Amino acid sequence: MEYSKLAYYAALFANDLKHIHIHAAGESMEDIRTEADTLFYKAMRDYEDFSKLAIMYNDRQILEVRQP
Numbered sequence: 001m002e003y004s005k006l007a008y009y010a011a012l013f014a015n016d017l018k019h020i021h022i023h024a025a026g027e028s029m030e031d032i033r034t035e036a037d038t039l040f041y042k043a044m045r046d047y048e049d050f051s052k053l054a055i056m057y058n059d060r061q062i063l064e065v066r067q068p
Contacts, residue, residue, distance in 0.1 A: 006050040
């Protein structure tokens with residue numbers, strides 16, 4: 001799999017986690033928000049790492065990847 005695709009999937013996952021953080025409700029709202037926020041930052045770190053690897057290995061598709 002190309003690094004650009006991994007970066008793309010990490011960005012999608014981070015975006016989903018941000019939506020979970022924003023729309024969390026109910027008794028466990030704070031727990032859900034905390035966990036979603038933690039995972040969001042891990043996903044963004046993965047996004048940055050995979051993007052750097054794609055650039056380093058001249059992965060042409062990296063130009064299509066956008067940060068959420």
